Amino acid sequence: MPSTTASTELPDHIRQRNSPAWLVTLLVCAGQFLVVLDVSVVNVALPAMRGGLGLSELGLQWVVNAYVITFAGFMLLGGRAADIFGRKRIFVVGLVLFTVASLAGGLAQEAWQLVAARTVQGVGAAVLSPASLTILTTSFPVGPARTRAIATWTAVGAGGGAVGGLVGGVLTEYLSWRWVLLINVPVGALVLAGAALWLTESRRSEARRRLDAPGALLVTAGLALVAYGIVQTESQGWTAPVALLPMAAGLVVLAAFVAVEARTSAPLMPLKLFRIRSVSSANAAMVLAGAAMFSMWYFLSLYMQNVLGYTPLQAGLSFIPHSLSIVLGSKIAPRLMHRIGAKNLAIAGALISAAGMIWQSGMSADGAYLTDILGPGILMALGAGLTATPVASLGTSGAEPSDQGLVSGLINTSRQMGGALGLSILSTVAASRIGSGGGRSAMADGYGLAFGVGSLVLLCSVLLMVLTLPRHRDTTHT
Numbered sequence: 001m002p003s004t005t006a007s008t009e010l011p012d013h014i015r016q017r018n019s020p021a022w023l024v025t026l027l028v029c030a031g032q033f034l035v036v037l038d039v040s041v042v043n044v045a046l047p048a049m050r051g052g053l054g055l056s057e058l059g060l061q062w063v064v065n066a067y068v069i070t071f072a073g074f075m076l077l078g079g080r081a082a083d084i085f086g087r088k089r090i091f092v093v094g095l096v097l098f099t100v101a102s103l104a105g106g107l108a109q110e111a112w113q114l115v116a117a118r119t120v121q122g123v124g125a126a127v128l129s130p131a132s133l134t135i136l137t138t139s140f141p142v143g144p145a146r147t148r149a150i151a152t153w154t155a156v157g158a159g160g161g162a163v164g165g166l167v168g169g170v171l172t173e174y175l176s177w178r179w180v181l182l183i184n185v186p187v188g189a190l191v192l193a194g195a196a197l198w199l200t201e202s203r204r205s206e207a208r209r210r211l212d213a214p215g216a217l218l219v220t221a222g223l224a225l226v227a228y229g230i231v232q233t234e235s236q237g238w239t240a241p242v243a244l245l246p247m248a249a250g251l252v253v254l255a256a257f258v259a260v261e262a263r264t265s266a267p268l269m270p271l272k273l274f275r276i277r278s279v280s281s282a283n284a285a286m287v288l289a290g291a292a293m294f295s296m297w298y299f300l301s302l303y304m305q306n307v308l309g310y311t312p313l314q315a316g317l318s319f320i321p322h323s324l325s326i327v328l329g330s331k332i333a334p335r336l337m338h339r340i341g342a343k344n345l346a347i348a349g350a351l352i353s354a355a356g357m358i359w360q361s362g363m364s365a366d367g368a369y370l371t372d373i374l375g376p377g378i379l380m381a382l383g384a385g386l387t388a389t390p391v392a393s394l395g396t397s398g399a400e401p402s403d404q405g406l407v408s409g410l411i412n413t414s415r416q417m418g419g420a421l422g423l424s425i426l427s428t429v430a431a432s433r434i435g436s437g438g439g440r441s442a443m444a445d446g447y448g449l450a451f452g453v454g455s456l457v458l459l460c461s462v463l464l465m466v467l468t469l470p471r472h473r474d475t476t477h478t
Helices: 021-053 060-085 087-106 111-139 144-174 184-198 213-236 241-263 271-275 277-293 296-307 312-318 320-340 342-360 369-397 401-434 440-468
Strands: none
Touching: 021 060, 021 087, 021 111, 021 144, 021 184, 021 296, 021 312, 060 087, 060 111, 060 213, 060 296, 060 401, 087 111, 087 184, 111 144, 144 312, 144 320, 213 241, 213 401, 241 271, 271 277, 277 342, 277 369, 277 401, 277 440, 296 312, 296 320, 296 369, 296 401, 296 440, 312 320, 312 369, 320 342, 320 369, 342 369, 342 440, 369 401, 401 440
């Protein structure tokens, strides 16, 4: 479940307005809820989307990836824009983009229209999410009030990801898949009206710094090209030009991104931060962990509906234990970090999740809920919750206080980027096993193989954590 963090410094320039604190918190948390909800809410609706718009099995992943790649690629740019142009202004711009794109996606008549709408949604989310937290940190003075506000924001983000499957199931079952997107329109309009009336504008009074728009475009385009090339390998093979050329082009574009970041005066991703061992190792571990864990919801949703014949509502209800497990893992992680250390907890969490994936890889066409969904799902989700917090904590522990917002954004970007690439790879793996027949047994075997490969990726992340993560007994910054 994606989250975004930002610097907790008060800006040099704030125009105060006597808006109730609870109302400010409600508005920005509502915006963040929409952003996080839309990462997971579409998973249960995917089979219905495929039937309604004729999406292919592999094409389904782009409904998810179009959102995730642009969200990850533009997130740091969105945070920088909020500092320069004003937090309220950027919050409103992001909310408008997100709401209009939701309307377009809900009304889509062709598959490409839905994917295009999800792309714009991702840009809107990347602009909206960083601004939402920064508004909180600039609206409350340092102390218990700010801590409570940020805790509320974090809980709402976790809740949005957790209830996405249930919300998607209810809307798809009783209305249609289109309402998974259209529901954002009235909610977005209400939040927009409230933001215009009650939010306070703020921005830094220091000299304006230019936005690294070329960097954001390059990293997003590079990821999209690599993901597209990976998808083509399933039908064309790894040596086909239609697969190799996009992947090669994507790597070239990503190399150009690194070159731009090394030379620009205001980089989106300052490369100097990667000289810090904790930052570089934690981000690498997060990419691998995200690549394995992000796809869990996607494949389980397809398995329950395409193989076991669950309705969208049944699938959504089945995800409740998974959601509670990941929230539980996230909640108890800080206490366990204090007892056994952040590095040890990250390793333990990844091993628990890998065990769940190995169990899940044995799914069958006649699987039972307790043994083929509930048991392995709880392990995977609990492990994911236990892993994310200590890795994020280690990823920010070695940076200067002035860079805390930036390195927090980096770790979240790494999670989303890893998830996008992992979904492309694992979807291709599953499709190669399913083949052209697409029967229930073949689909179960394909989804199971995806979980098996995912467990290997997660074990690679464990090895990386063992070898590279610094050992800090207690890390308080999360």
